[in-house]
Amino acid sequence: MHDGSTGARGRAGRPRRMLTALAIRLAGASLCLLAIPATSGALDLPAPTAAAPDQARLEAIVRKLASPEMEGRRGAGAERTAAYLVDQFKDLKLEPLFDGRFTQPIPGKTPGAIQGTNLGAMIRGSDPRLRDEWVIVSAHYDHLGVRRGVLYPGADDNASGVAMMLEVARGFATGATPPRRSVAFVSFDLEEIGLFGSRYFVAHPPMPLDRVSLFITADMIGRAMMGVCKDQVFVLGTEHAPGLRAWLDESARGRPVRVGLLGSDVLVLNRSDYGPFRTRQVPYLFFSTGENPCYHSPEDRAETIDYPKLTAISAVIGGVAASASGAEETPRWSPTPDNPFDEARTVRDVLRTLLDHEQALKLNGAATFLMRKALGDAEGILGRGAMTPAERSDLIQVTRLILAMIQ
Numbered sequence: 001m002h003d004g005s006t007g008a009r010g011r012a013g014r015p016r017r018m019l020t021a022l023a024i025r026l027a028g029a030s031l032c033l034l035a036i037p038a039t040s041g042a043l044d045l046p047a048p049t050a051a052a053p054d055q056a057r058l059e060a061i062v063r064k065l066a067s068p069e070m071e072g073r074r075g076a077g078a079e080r081t082a083a084y085l086v087d088q089f090k091d092l093k094l095e096p097l098f099d100g101r102f103t104q105p106i107p108g109k110t111p112g113a114i115q116g117t118n119l120g121a122m123i124r125g126s127d128p129r130l131r132d133e134w135v136i137v138s139a140h141y142d143h144l145g146v147r148r149g150v151l152y153p154g155a156d157d158n159a160s161g162v163a164m165m166l167e168v169a170r171g172f173a174t175g176a177t178p179p180r181r182s183v184a185f186v187s188f189d190l191e192e193i194g195l196f197g198s199r200y201f202v203a204h205p206p207m208p209l210d211r212v213s214l215f216i217t218a219d220m221i222g223r224a225m226m227g228v229c230k231d232q233v234f235v236l237g238t239e240h241a242p243g244l245r246a247w248l249d250e251s252a253r254g255r256p257v258r259v260g261l262l263g264s265d266v267l268v269l270n271r272s273d274y275g276p277f278r279t280r281q282v283p284y285l286f287f288s289t290g291e292n293p294c295y296h297s298p299e300d301r302a303e304t305i306d307y308p309k310l311t312a313i314s315a316v317i318g319g320v321a322a323s324a325s326g327a328e329e330t331p332r333w334s335p336t337p338d339n340p341f342d343e344a345r346t347v348r349d350v351l352r353t354l355l356d357h358e359q360a361l362k363l364n365g366a367a368t369f370l371m372r373k374a375l376g377d378a379e380g381i382l383g384r385g386a387m388t389p390a391e392r393s394d395l396i397q398v399t400r401l402i403l404a405m406i407q
């Protein structure tokens with residue numbers, strides 16, 4: 001997840017919101033430790049058994065990507081990661097996405113220099129009428145590297161998303177029926193320095209962007225917002241293609257994770273790789289479990305990932321991608337946002353959970369005052385079963401303010 005800064009330095013090197021961040025970090029250090037589940041420690045990938053995302057395999061991929069060998073996936077570590085991911089694409093017998101290559105080099109400022117590399121593979125659609133339309137499942141693989149000798153493993157940010165992408169790819173590659181539309185699996189580089197990889201991709205796309213039926217990206221899907229919203233995954237983007245909600249509902253039904261719909265304007269800036277696709281009006285879905293106390297810290301380690309949750313979210317994404325790749329028609333981009341009424345429920349649930357953990361999170365008086373007011377507003381909206389545009393605007397403004405205060 002990009003920290004919203006415009007410079008090349010990540011949040012780890014910036015004083016932004018230092019006091020509140022420090023308070024949360026202090027509260028969060030203990031939450032991180034509490035969240036450590038028992039793990040196997042295995043680095044080798046188990047053999048595939050089924051098309052559904054496999055928890056052991058997801059964990060093995062996260063552990064591999066977050067290991068010291070990958071050096072926080074920047075510089076030489078990013079190159080090593082890219083080589084590993086290309087091997088995974090080849091093992092799955094996927095076709096290369098970029099003119100016979102799995103790699104898309106991103107030129108640097110000086111002639112001949114390369115500053116990063118996007119990765120991509122594909123499965124050609126089986127339906128002659130639909131195979132020129134595309135579904136993209138993506139996750140950035142770069143992270144913050146090693147700083148002053150300290151490894152930033154980036155297990156949640158974004159080894160979790162990359163593991164999902166590979167497992168969804170495996171589901172398609174080993175599925176009984178091939179997809180009707182073509183499906184691309186993309187891992188962007190240079191997300192952390194300002195979405196450079198995805199910006200370059202949309203400027204040099206391997207397929208016409210107006211033939212992309214759905215772009216899906218996931219960034220940080222292995223934890224809980226603020227360490228406490230344990231069963232939620234947030235999904236942004238349905239406001240521009242409301243028809244996607246039925247697929248999401250269907251895919252999430254019965255799984256141990258709750259989909260919290262939000263409009264993308266809840267985040268002030270485009271915080272991940274959906275941004276360049278949103279600008280080009282490509283229907284998109286952005287999945288994230290949100291910022292948490294380990295965000296952009298050396299504590300973002302593989303031991304503290306919630307693997308059952310990552311597995312459930314990967315299955316939800318795989319289901320939506322399957323629907324999009326097989327449907328006769330896919331939802332078109334609607335320029336006027338149709339914001340989901342469910343936003344009020346999402347905001348209410350998050351606020352209730354955060355307030356339940358008021359002590360552990362060391363929330364200050366101003367934050368809890370705002371949160372209680374916003375909770376009352378959300379409950380009122382849900383009680384009436386309707387939300388006016390003005391009410392929505394207020395709810396989003398106060399949610400943004402709360403996020404700025406507590407993260």
Ligand SMILES: [Zn+2]
Pocket residue numbers: 001002003157192296
């Ligand atoms: Zn990040």
